[in-house]
Amino acid sequence: MTTTGKDVEELWAGGHPVYLGAHVLPMLARWMEFEAPPEQCYVLGDSTTLRQCLPELLTYVPHLQHAEPIEVAPGEPSKSIEVCTAIWGHLSDREAERGALVVNLGGGVVSDLGGFIAGTYKRGIRHVNVPTSLMGMVDASIGGKTGIDAAGIKNLVGLFRDPLGVYVHVPFLRTLGKRELLNGVAEMIKHGLVRSADHYHAVREAPLHDIGVLAPLIHDSVAIKCAVVNDDPHEQSARKLLNFGHTIGHAMEAHSWEGQQRGLLHGEAVAIGMICEAWLSWRQGLLDRGSFDQIEAHLIGLFKGYAFNNDDHHRMLELMRNDKKNAEGGFRFTLLRGIGDAVVNVPLNAAQVGEALDHYRLLVRHHAAHHDPEA
Amino acid sequence: MTTTGKDVEELWAGGHPVYLGAHVLPMLARWMEFEAPPEQCYVLGDSTTLRQCLPELLTYVPHLQHAEPIEVAPGEPSKSIEVCTAIWGHLSDREAERGALVVNLGGGVVSDLGGFIAGTYKRGIRHVNVPTSLMGMVDASIGGKTGIDAAGIKNLVGLFRDPLGVYVHVPFLRTLGKRELLNGVAEMIKHGLVRSADHYHAVREAPLHDIGVLAPLIHDSVAIKCAVVNDDPHEQSARKLLNFGHTIGHAMEAHSWEGQQRGLLHGEAVAIGMICEAWLSWRQGLLDRGSFDQIEAHLIGLFKGYAFNNDDHHRMLELMRNDKKNAEGGFRFTLLRGIGDAVVNVPLNAAQVGEALDHYRLLVRHHAAHHDPEA
Numbered sequence: 001m002t003t004t005g006k007d008v009e010e011l012w013a014g015g016h017p018v019y020l021g022a023h024v025l026p027m028l029a030r031w032m033e034f035e036a037p038p039e040q041c042y043v044l045g046d047s048t049t050l051r052q053c054l055p056e057l058l059t060y061v062p063h064l065q066h067a068e069p070i071e072v073a074p075g076e077p078s079k080s081i082e083v084c085t086a087i088w089g090h091l092s093d094r095e096a097e098r099g100a101l102v103v104n105l106g107g108g109v110v111s112d113l114g115g116f117i118a119g120t121y122k123r124g125i126r127h128v129n130v131p132t133s134l135m136g137m138v139d140a141s142i143g144g145k146t147g148i149d150a151a152g153i154k155n156l157v158g159l160f161r162d163p164l165g166v167y168v169h170v171p172f173l174r175t176l177g178k179r180e181l182l183n184g185v186a187e188m189i190k191h192g193l194v195r196s197a198d199h200y201h202a203v204r205e206a207p208l209h210d211i212g213v214l215a216p217l218i219h220d221s222v223a224i225k226c227a228v229v230n231d232d233p234h235e236q237s238a239r240k241l242l243n244f245g246h247t248i249g250h251a252m253e254a255h256s257w258e259g260q261q262r263g264l265l266h267g268e269a270v271a272i273g274m275i276c277e278a279w280l281s282w283r284q285g286l287l288d289r290g291s292f293d294q295i296e297a298h299l300i301g302l303f304k305g306y307a308f309n310n311d312d313h314h315r316m317l318e319l320m321r322n323d324k325k326n327a328e329g330g331f332r333f334t335l336l337r338g339i340g341d342a343v344v345n346v347p348l349n350a351a352q353v354g355e356a357l358d359h360y361r362l363l364v365r366h367h368a369a370h371h372d373p374e375a
Numbered sequence: 376m377t378t379t380g381k382d383v384e385e386l387w388a389g390g391h392p393v394y395l396g397a398h399v400l401p402m403l404a405r406w407m408e409f410e411a412p413p414e415q416c417y418v419l420g421d422s423t424t425l426r427q428c429l430p431e432l433l434t435y436v437p438h439l440q441h442a443e444p445i446e447v448a449p450g451e452p453s454k455s456i457e458v459c460t461a462i463w464g465h466l467s468d469r470e471a472e473r474g475a476l477v478v479n480l481g482g483g484v485v486s487d488l489g490g491f492i493a494g495t496y497k498r499g500i501r502h503v504n505v506p507t508s509l510m511g512m513v514d515a516s517i518g519g520k521t522g523i524d525a526a527g528i529k530n531l532v533g534l535f536r537d538p539l540g541v542y543v544h545v546p547f548l549r550t551l552g553k554r555e556l557l558n559g560v561a562e563m564i565k566h567g568l569v570r571s572a573d574h575y576h577a578v579r580e581a582p583l584h585d586i587g588v589l590a591p592l593i594h595d596s597v598a599i600k601c602a603v604v605n606d607d608p609h610e611q612s613a614r615k616l617l618n619f620g621h622t623i624g625h626a627m628e629a630h631s632w633e634g635q636q637r638g639l640l641h642g643e644a645v646a647i648g649m650i651c652e653a654w655l656s657w658r659q660g661l662l663d664r665g666s667f668d669q670i671e672a673h674l675i676g677l678f679k680g681y682a683f684n685n686d687d688h689h690r691m692l693e694l695m696r697n698d699k700k701n702a703e704g705g706f707r708f709t710l711l712r713g714i715g716d717a718v719v720n721v722p723l724n725a726a727q728v729g730e731a732l733d734h735y736r737l738l739v740r741h742h743a744a745h746h747d748p749e750a
Contacts, residue, residue, distance in 0.1 A: 085456050089526035092697055120495070123520065123533045145498065151464035158498045159534060322467055 009219075013142045013226040014233030015162035020219055024167040025060035028128065031165075032063045036101040036126075041067035042091070044114040045105040045132075046074040052175040053105055053132045060169075064103065068094065072113065076257065079113050079149045081157070087117050100125045104163075107133030107180075108140030108266065111163075112155070115146035119161030129163045132172040134184025134214075135267055138191070138221040141166045143229040143239075153322050154254055160234055168222065170215050179265065181208055182302065186245075186267030188217065190274060191224040193295065194241045197340030199224060204298055240344040244334040248356065249273025251319040255312060264306060271303040275363065276356040280348065281335040283355070291339050296363070305364035313357055317350050384594075388517050388601040389608030390537035395594055399542040400435035403503065406540075407438045407476075411501075415475040416442035417466070419489040420507075421449040424481040427550040428507045432480060435544075439478065443469065447488065451632065454488050454524045456532070462492050475500045479538075482508030482555075483515030483641065486538075487530070490521035494536030504538045507547040509559025509589075510642055513566070513596040516541045518604040518614075528697050529629055535609055543597065545590050554640065556583055557677065561620075561642030563592065565649060566599040568670065569616045572715030574599060579673055615719040619709040623731065624648025626694040630687060639681060646678040650738070651731040655723065656710040658730070666714050671738070676746075680739035688732050692725050 007023035019027060032041070041064060045054060050069050058065055070087060072078040091100070104114035104127060111129045118127035129141035144162040147155030173181065185208055192200025199220050206213050225242070232238035253269035256262075264272075278295045281287035308316075320331060331353060333346045382398035394402060407416070416439060420429060425444050433440055445462060447453040466475070479489035479502060486504045493502035504516035519537040522530030548556065560583055567575025574595050581588050600617070607613035628644035631637075639647075653670045656662035683691075695706060706728060708721045 081456060081460055085525060088532055092526045092528055092531055095697060120532050120534055122531065123522070123535055147498070150460060151467045153467055156467055156497065157463055157495045159495055160498055322470060 011223060011226045013166070013229040014144055016144065016165060018142055018166040018168065018222055018226060020168045020222060025057065025130075025169050028130070028165075028167050029061040029063060032061060032101075036063070037099065038063055038066045040097060040100040041103065042070055042094075042096065042100065043067050043103045043105055044070045044072070044087075044117075045110055046072050046078065048074050048175075049106040049110065049132045053130075053172050056172070057103075057105060057130065067103070072110070074109070076109060076149065076154075076263075078109055079147065079155075081148060081150055083113065084117055084120075084148060088121055091117075091121055096121070096125065098122055098125055101164075102127040104129045104141070105132060107131065107136040111136060111141045112145075112147045112158070115144070115161050115163065116148050116158055119146060119159050124161070127161075127163050129166045131166065131168060133176060134173060134181050134218070135187060136184075137168050137170070137173075137218055138184055139187040139225060139242075141168075142222065142225050144233065152254070153319075154250055156322075168218070170211060170218060173211050173214070178209070183265040183267035186271045186274075186303070188221040189299070190242070190244055190270065191221045193274065193278075193336060193339060194244050194334070194342035195224045195228065195340060196220075197338075200339055237344060240332075240334050241342050242334075243344075244336065244342055245270040245272075245274035245277055247273065247320060247323060247331065247333055248276045248316075248353070250323055251316045252306065254319045255308070255316050256306065258315075259308075261307070268303055268306075271299050272306055272360060275299050276353075276360050277333060278336055279359050280333060280352065280356050281337070283352070284335060284346065284348075286343065286346075287336045287338065291336070295336075295339070300363060300367050305367055307364060308357075308361065310358075310361075313354050316357065317353060320353065386598060386601045388541070388604040389519055391519065391540060393517055393541040393543065393597055393601060395543045395597060400432065400505075400544050403505070403540075403542050404436040404438055407436060411438070411476040412474065413438055413441045415472060416478065417445055417469075417471065417475065418442050418478045418480050419445045419447070419462075419492075420480040420485055421447050421453065423449050423550075424485065424507045428480055428505075428547050431547070432478075432505065442478070447485070449484070451484060451524065451529075451638070453484055454522065454530075456523060456525055458488065459492055459495075459523060463496055466492075466496055471496070471500065473497055473500055476539075477502040479504045479516070480507060482506065482511040486511060486516045487520075487522045487533070490519070490536050490538065491523050491533055494521060494534050499536070502536075502538050504541045506541065506543060508551060509548060509556055509593070510562060511559075512543050512545070512548075512593055513559055514562040514600060514617075516543075517597065517600050519608065527629070527633075528694075529625055531697075543593070545586060545593060548586050548589070553584070558640040558642035561646045561649075561678070563596040564674070565617070565620055565645065566596045568649065568653075568711060568714060569619045569709070569717035570599045570603065570715060571595075572713075575714055612719060615707075615709050616717050617709075618719075619711065619717055620645040620647075620649035620652055622648065622695060622698060622706065622708055623651045623691075623728070625698055626691045627681060629694045630683070630691050631681065633690075634683075636682070643678055643681070646674050647681055647735060650674050651728075651735050652708060653711055654734050655708060655727065655731050656712070658727070659710060659721065659723075661718065661721075662711045662713065666711070670711075670714070675738060675742050680742055682739060683732075683736065685733075685736075688729050691732065692728060695728065 008021040011018045102118040104111045131137040131141040144160045147158035150156040249270040256264040282292040383396040386393045477493040479486045506512040506516040519535045522533030525531040624645040631639040657667040710721045
């Protein structure tokens with residue numbers, strides 16, 4: 001799986017390749033003809049991706065026409081032990097063997113779920129990721145992290161399991177609405193903020209509805225993700241850079257699904273997390289005020305505000321306490337020293353986190369009062 | 376974790392060390408003092424091992440006195456997704472972090488279950504295995520295989536996950552009854568049959584109730600297991616040697632738990648599997664008749680026969696069909712070419728397997744008629 005024509009570029013992320021370019025699907029088709037018996041192939045997707053993307057995949061990879069689709073409901077609730085158990089049983093009923101192949105066709109939910117199932121069925125069968133969302137392409141499908149939610153905690157259960165390859169076919173983005181595109185843009189912004197000021201500014205200035213303009217930026221964002229994963233595949237240190245915005249973001253996301261408002265998408269929650277954590281970076285004397293103001297104005301302009309009140313702080317801190325990213329009882333944050341430069345493992349306490357939440361709440365109120373015609 | 380005093384011997388199995396000798400528990404104690412925060416240690420055991428072995432473990436490893444015991448019911452039914460889910464949730468409630476350590480104190484069920492839970496909680500926390508059964512010491516705790524039963528299939532779900540170390544403390548065997556000891560002896564016999572005629576004959580002639588005599592044999596059996604795992608940690612080829620007796624044995628074990636008789640222990644089922652598969656080895660012209668007769672007489676004398684009838688063949692073949700060890704629809708067996716010499720991936724069909732089951736059924740009837748005073 002190393003030969004690439006001029007229309008396919010190969011990057012490397014820890015233990016697996018990522019393919020980009022116009023011809024990634026024909027390349028997958030050629031590989032499968034030799035390496036994957038059609039009766040042992042399964043395409044895992046949600047009802048949306050199987051409807052919107054599977055037909056296009058099949059035109060490029062006719063080998064999959066006899067593969068059995070496995071459908072889950074769209075959204076985070078599919079990342080459950082119950083769904084895993086049903087699919088493990090289904091694979092067993094179909095006599096899937098160790099040589100079987102799972103093609104994960106979808107966004108982050110599908111690759112998180114499918115990677116976990118493939119990594120644990122009969123102690124591991126093969127899988128490839130074919131991301132269909134922007135979030136999947138630039139982030140979730142790359143780097144071998146898989147995860148299932150349990151006990152109310154996002155990704156409580158999972159493993160590091162490399163796909164055989166990630167095939168980034170940008171035209172699938174045509175199936176996305178604006179909200180889903182923005183969801184992925186949040187992670188591209190993060191990649192810029194922690195590693196490349198140039199990438200940050202390029203994403204900031206791009207017309208996001210234009211897939212032609214987006215394609216080279218996706219390439220750059222994937223390259224940043226790959227470089228960070230290569231430095232530290234199992235998140236011992238450097239990979240924690242990618243947690244910027246995620247400590248508060250994960251808690252915000254989980255909180256939103258518990259409550260009465262509509263749930264936040266992962267990227268929307270990370271955008272809020274990035275505002276809070278950029279503010280903490282400034283408060284800790286790491287980030288200059290000008291850069292912070294610039295980041296905050298950008299993010300609050302791009303993503304809808306999330307309203308909560310002081311009483312919610314307690315629950316959010318509780319959710320944060322059970323985050324995988326903490327050690328020895330304290331909170332450990334990835335913070336910014338500048339645009340394109342981050343530092344990991346900064347210890348902060350609950351009071352400091354609470355101040356950041358206060359700051360965000362006031363920001364949302366202020367922004368709504370000045371910018372939202374309905375306010 | 377590489378220094379060993381003269382009273383500890385270190386062997387290597389794929390990705391982890393195995394410690395043997397009189398001082399393995401003091402060695403574990405010294406390591407834990409430096410590397411494992413007491414409030415982040417958990418001892419997983421079943422109600423028997425926690426009662427019979429934990430007090431002795433605590434005298435050697437006082438560091439664990441404040442570790443929280445996690446208790447499961449003894450036996451195979453604890454290797455379930457429901458038990459995993461409960462323990463993942465429990466670890467989360469206790470705010471177990473990525474630096475946490477799980478000490479698996481028990482036999483094969485405990486190390487299979489605990490290794491899976493540790494390997495998947497927050498994408499992997501650390502675990503060590505302290506086997507308390509002979510089966511655990513010579514086989515199950517070594518080599519990184521973990522597994523959970525699902526959809527009625529043994530070890531359908533699992534992963535390869537190395538423990539930090541395996542600490543073989545032979546005196547724990549004093550807590551075992553004769554049936555449990557024999558359960559482990561079956562795997563020692565298997566190690567001899569597939570890799571060392573000397574070991575086979577030594578185990579055959581040893582007085583099994585004498586732990587002093589057993590100790591050096593345990594060492595040799597562990598060394599064989601380690602050597603095979605080192606050749607092929609992820610069971611691509613050579614490690615399949617260790618599957619001798621297991622293709623039919625697993626089906627026999629699963630079948631026994633579905634029915635009205637008392638369920639077979641793993642080693643008891645493997646002993647039956649070894650008779651059937653030695654018979655197949657002879658029928659395939661691989662094993663000479665004299666060696667086969669010797670193996671059969673030994674095993675049928677040592678292990679109680681399992682009665683079933685012709686109608687059960689269908690279900691047993693069905694159970695075999697979903698075994699992890701098969702590929703491309705056929706059965707793949709590890710067979711003997713001689714005592715101490717095995718060959719992997721021998722293709723056989725259902726009719727041949729059925730003949731082996733017939734042979735075993737007649738053997739049991741014949742043996743009962745001649746040897747069992749109650750018959």
